[in-house]
Amino acid sequence: MNSLSTLMTPACVIDDSKFQRNIQRMQAVAERDNLVLRPHVKTLKSLAAAERYAPSNGPITVSTLAEAEYFAAAGYDDILYAVGLVPNKYARVQALSERAGKFTVVLDSMAAVNALLAFAEKLEQPLQVMLEVDVDDHRAGLLPMSDALRECAKAIQATPKLHFRGVMTHAGGSYDCFTQQSRDAMALQECQLIAKAALRLHEAGINCELVSAGSTPTALANCNHKGINELRAGVYATFDCVMAGLGVCSFDDIAMSVLTSVIGHQTDKNWVIVDAGWMALSRDQGTASHAKDCGYGLVCDQYGKLLDGWYVSSTNQEHGIISHIDGKQPDASLFAYGNLLRILPIHACATAAQFSEYQVINEQGEIGEVWSRISGW
Amino acid sequence: MNSLSTLMTPACVIDDSKFQRNIQRMQAVAERDNLVLRPHVKTLKSLAAAERYAPSNGPITVSTLAEAEYFAAAGYDDILYAVGLVPNKYARVQALSERAGKFTVVLDSMAAVNALLAFAEKLEQPLQVMLEVDVDDHRAGLLPMSDALRECAKAIQATPKLHFRGVMTHAGGSYDCFTQQSRDAMALQECQLIAKAALRLHEAGINCELVSAGSTPTALANCNHKGINELRAGVYATFDCVMAGLGVCSFDDIAMSVLTSVIGHQTDKNWVIVDAGWMALSRDQGTASHAKDCGYGLVCDQYGKLLDGWYVSSTNQEHGIISHIDGKQPDASLFAYGNLLRILPIHACATAAQFSEYQVINEQGEIGEVWSRISGW
Numbered sequence: 041m042n043s044l045s046t047l048m049t050p051a052c053v054i055d056d057s058k059f060q061r062n063i064q065r066m067q068a069v070a071e072r073d074n075l076v077l078r079p080h081v082k083t084l085k086s087l088a089a090a091e092r093y094a095p096s097n098g099p100i101t102v103s104t105l106a107e108a109e110y111f112a113a114a115g116y117d118d119i120l121y122a123v124g125l126v127p128n129k130y131a132r133v134q135a136l137s138e139r140a141g142k143f144t145v146v147l148d149s150m151a152a153v154n155a156l157l158a159f160a161e162k163l164e165q166p167l168q169v170m171l172e173v174d175v176d177d178h179r180a181g182l183l184p185m186s187d188a189l190r191e192c193a194k195a196i197q198a199t200p201k202l203h204f205r206g207v208m209t210h211a212g213g214s215y216d217c218f219t220q221q222s223r224d225a226m227a228l229q230e231c232q233l234i235a236k237a238a239l240r241l242h243e244a245g246i247n248c249e250l251v252s253a254g255s256t257p258t259a260l261a262n263c264n265h266k267g268i269n270e271l272r273a274g275v276y277a278t279f280d281c282v283m284a285g286l287g288v289c290s291f292d293d294i295a296m297s298v299l300t301s302v303i304g305h306q307t308d309k310n311w312v313i314v315d316a317g318w319m320a321l322s323r324d325q326g327t328a329s330h331a332k333d334c335g336y337g338l339v340c341d342q343y344g345k346l347l348d349g350w351y352v353s354s355t356n357q358e359h360g361i362i363s364h365i366d367g368k369q370p371d372a373s374l375f376a377y378g379n380l381l382r383i384l385p386i387h388a389c390a391t392a393a394q395f396s397e398y399q400v401i402n403e404q405g406e407i408g409e410v411w412s413r414i415s416g417w
Numbered sequence: 418m419n420s421l422s423t424l425m426t427p428a429c430v431i432d433d434s435k436f437q438r439n440i441q442r443m444q445a446v447a448e449r450d451n452l453v454l455r456p457h458v459k460t461l462k463s464l465a466a467a468e469r470y471a472p473s474n475g476p477i478t479v480s481t482l483a484e485a486e487y488f489a490a491a492g493y494d495d496i497l498y499a500v501g502l503v504p505n506k507y508a509r510v511q512a513l514s515e516r517a518g519k520f521t522v523v524l525d526s527m528a529a530v531n532a533l534l535a536f537a538e539k540l541e542q543p544l545q546v547m548l549e550v551d552v553d554d555h556r557a558g559l560l561p562m563s564d565a566l567r568e569c570a571k572a573i574q575a576t577p578k579l580h581f582r583g584v585m586t587h588a589g590g591s592y593d594c595f596t597q598q599s600r601d602a603m604a605l606q607e608c609q610l611i612a613k614a615a616l617r618l619h620e621a622g623i624n625c626e627l628v629s630a631g632s633t634p635t636a637l638a639n640c641n642h643k644g645i646n647e648l649r650a651g652v653y654a655t656f657d658c659v660m661a662g663l664g665v666c667s668f669d670d671i672a673m674s675v676l677t678s679v680i681g682h683q684t685d686k687n688w689v690i691v692d693a694g695w696m697a698l699s700r701d702q703g704t705a706s707h708a709k710d711c712g713y714g715l716v717c718d719q720y721g722k723l724l725d726g727w728y729v730s731s732t733n734q735e736h737g738i739i740s741h742i743d744g745k746q747p748d749a750s751l752f753a754y755g756n757l758l759r760i761l762p763i764h765a766c767a768t769a770a771q772f773s774e775y776q777v778i779n780e781q782g783e784i785g786e787v788w789s790r791i792s793g794w
Contacts, residue, residue, distance in 0.1 A: 045505075048505050048506055048794065049503070049506075049794075082735075104696075123680065123735045123736065124680035124692070124756075126678040126680050126692065126755050128422075128426055129426075130709075132425070148681050149681055149682065152680075152754055155755060179683075179690065179736055180680070180736065282641060302503075303500065303503050303529075303557070304501045305526065305559070309554075313498060313501065313556070315501070315503065319480075319765065320794075322699075322700055325702075356589060357459060357479045357480055359556055377502050377503075377526060377528035378528070378532060390695065394770075395793070417426075417427060
């Protein structure tokens, strides 16, 4: 098998043993709390990768219709498209629904429900629909105690062209929870509020087959997830510096890295210049608000060993500048021209999106499989 | 011809008349100052787009070997790969050099020169090489007055396997020049220092066929570009909010936008939620340091009219949150569910990279051509 030194840089690397360890950690939570795990495949968008954490025909979450089509073509049947639907996507949604019986869309307003009702007249089989609930003032969703929630559910249930499947939420606010206690509280809030939404619908005679919630930080919080029956999360399989910065994982758990070469130096500034710029690492600076700002990524040697204090402090399109947090001089042998380094991503979803494939390595650093991914909408 | 309302969102749109106006502006500078214009094709990475601003067989700059191969396959012969070369790219560089006779690589250290010299033994025809010069303490490059610059050039010139073509620089520091005066000064500095580097080599008996410099802000500065014979720039063809924020163009000059749909609202927060998140807009927040922070992009109506004060204040992967800089309530008709909006990109290179094609519209908003692009390395 080949080593990383046979690759052209930059390249995206997955450490398979860390990847599998992370996956097992989330699966253990779902088993412990007796929940269906519906992994979000948006981080890697790869069938080969999904074989590890989202087995064929198991339920998945997707972020684009392109993902839905890619996974449906491979036999996935229960696909939740977790972005509020608009009419310009109806034609593809109809085709998806005919292909994958449990393909499910999400709505969060009467305007969206009314638009779909008008379209649904022409459907030959019912389209699966869920309502999104806002539990953390973070993004989209209906409030659990709102009249609108009940009105939307009633309108969906009233037509045989739509099948109301339940309620879902995503406590993205957990990404701002820097303590275990705050994440535990957010997980409890997420479960309690989505359960309350389901209860209010139940009281109105509307059954929720699915009560679905999750984000990586809340899924991995100290919480028994009472009140939900389905857990959703995505970035846990690789983790990243944002998750490590929150304390959800350690930096050593991060299973993704960008392989890069030292292309030069500016010795008077103690800079090492590499061929991973923002095109490879992404522009995500999600740790800028953290106690430890990892810039555009933390630096490891080619074997994945974290080099304490070294980070990508600046990027251009195809150039990254590595410097030490205390301005130290780079070690001449470690950072020699042509040397390989590996950069831990700030946000794995954003970094992965910059690549069309992943190099999967074993514990000896040998490349086994190469996983392709899709992009676009 | 179709209008934008026939598209699925998000989509990347190029306003062709603005695009051509921007291109003409840069071409006029090159003609005025009697310079060869070597456009950087890294922003759009599209042959169809390049037909507008980098005619076939004209000189171009690229940021990846994938771009070089894509343009070489279409007949481009004079291609400058403007990222410091490392050995893991030699095999592809050799193949490119055999295909495109003036394919040119860039080095900036004796370590890089020595590595290439060792490889060059096996070349059957000379590889074109330039040296990168640092004129603004911004990124890579040899200092103009350094001994290393002369040593590198001498070593390159000493072997028939390499052909020394000249010196190049990119005053990326111009992106921090917020006044006309400072951009004019930076342009002068860029030209004077690269000219000095060329002169020092000339004094050592080494001829620079090319003395190449440029960045969009310095190329468009009040400067006669004396001392160089080649001008390089890229983002000028579309411009973006970073360029407008600097004052290099107006916001109305920006020829790229991301078409998006209103997917929902949070009325108590005065938020409009759209289906362009960071996956469509990129994570670039390059105006965060500007007097006017445009967030993840400024908001226009579907006809491209800027909606004063409205910007994308926050993004998740497939969700964007639009709010008003003064917290205003969104106009119900303008921001109704399902409505189309267009977002001006913060950084066109980063936004364009998120798409595989561009929808090209005329002044009536009708879609003419669809230009495909490449990605990857």
